[in-house]
Amino acid sequence: MSKPLPTPFDKQKVVAENRRARFDYFVEDRLEAGIALQGTEVKALRSGEGSIAEAYATVDGDEVWLINSSIPQYGAGSWMNHEPRRRRKLLLKGREIARLQGAITRQGLTIVPLSIYFNGKGRAKVELAVARGKKVHDKRETIKERDWKREQGRLLRSHG
DSSP, X not given: OOOOOOOOOOOSEEEEEOHHHHHHEEEEEEEEEEEOOOHHHHHHHHTTOOBOTTOEEEEETTEEEEESOBOOOXXXXXXXXXXXXXXXXXXXXXXXXXXXXXXXXXXOOEEEEEEEEEOTTSOEEEEEEEEEEOOHHHHHHHXXXXXXXXXXXXXXXXXX
């Protein structure tokens, strides 16, 4: 019997998604984290701008930081604008931070952001994945499987 699917997060408006992460990593665990943003960053995210394509998260002491994520400057921000590629603090409970720290040090896993979104209360959240990197042959298997699923869909549509 397979594992039950995890409960989905309350994603009202997805701003940025890291689709490459599911190709490059085996996702072992997912969790939701708040993100500490400045005012112009929130406005830029609400307008649908932002990228987490090359982003990753690190545990530094008792804090978790999102590194290399890009939120472009808000057009009407004037002198109050933010730096587009600054480190952003992720808001997690101490128990969650300790679990992430253990996964990184003992098991050699990576923390990768999967998406940035606004939840039902209007708060900006980051979906983090504790992931293991794929080898080249694993990526080839993923490509083969994806192509076969696509071919199956074509066959079923044409004959069914």
